[in-house]
Amino acid sequence: MFCSRFFRNFAPSKGIVALKKMEKRRIVVKIGSNALTRADGRLDVTRMSALVDQIAWLRSHECEVILVSSGAVACGRRELRIDHELDSVEQRQLFSALGQAKLIGLYYDLFREYHIHVGQVLTMKENFHPGEQYRNQQACMRVMLENGVLPIVNENDTVSVTELMFTDNDELSGLIALMMGADTLVLLSNIDGIYTGNPADPQSQLIREVAPGTDLSQYIQTERSSAGRGGMQSKYATASKIQQAGIRVIIANGKRENILIDLMEHPKTTPHTIFEVGNCF
Secondary structure, three states: OOOOOOOOOOOHHHHHHHHHHOOOEEEEEEEOHHHHEOOOOOEOHHHHHHHHHHHHHHHHOOEEEEEEEOOHHHHHHOOOOOOOOOOHHHHHHHHHHHHHHHHHHHHHHHHHOOOOOEEEEEEOHHHHOOOHHHHHHHHHHHHHHHOOOEEEEEEOOOOOOHHHOOOOHHHHHHHHHHHOOOOEEEEEEOOOOEEOOOOOOOOOOEEOEEOOOOOOHHHOOOOEOOOOOOEHHHHHHHHHHHHHOOOEEEEEEOOOOOHHHHHHHOOOOOOOEEEOOOOOO
16 A cells, blocks of 8 residues: 555545645655666656656645756766777766756756756765764755755766765665655656566566565665666665655656656556555554
């Protein structure tokens, strides 16, 4: 059963009425590289635009949204042809610098159609250590939300090196959810959730709900994603930790049409995996 503080008392037949009675819910939506890229590795602007439409819909229905978006490196890699060899750190720095500018520009233009102001937050792992940097980052994002600005967060790959990098943006989105006291964290990739086997195997079944303390390690594929640094192992690790902290986590397929809206309006028929946190009522 799909029920969270974010979706409490939300019946599909009277969705908008119920939403109007709800207090604002704070959601962190993480969009992975695989949800934003096409098969050839290029940015899928059509999919990006569709997800922006859905986030705008959430905001119009009493939801505060923080967006954690991958895709900068993939974006930048297609912008520049290199005729000499670069090591992995140099490539990441170069392509992320190019790609982040293009990515935030696209988000700016797409959200502007809804009169939504966006603000860029580039961060590093060290910013999440207790202290002044943590408090400053938290205060910055808080004032953005209080003034109706949508924070768009990504790792600052131009200055992060291997030992200081997040595992991936799954980890980053979990830390953001904790920092900002989110009700729900939604991890969007190109897969519907956690399966009992290989998702390509017809015998595999989607695990729809994960109770606190449940060990799913036997079902987790260790392969990393094709476009990003993460994979289902990373999503499972993040979801388990964030669930323990009292925040519900949803893993869903960002390439499905209207996935964010359907998770709200048609949870029982929308494929996903949810990490619940106790009784909904």
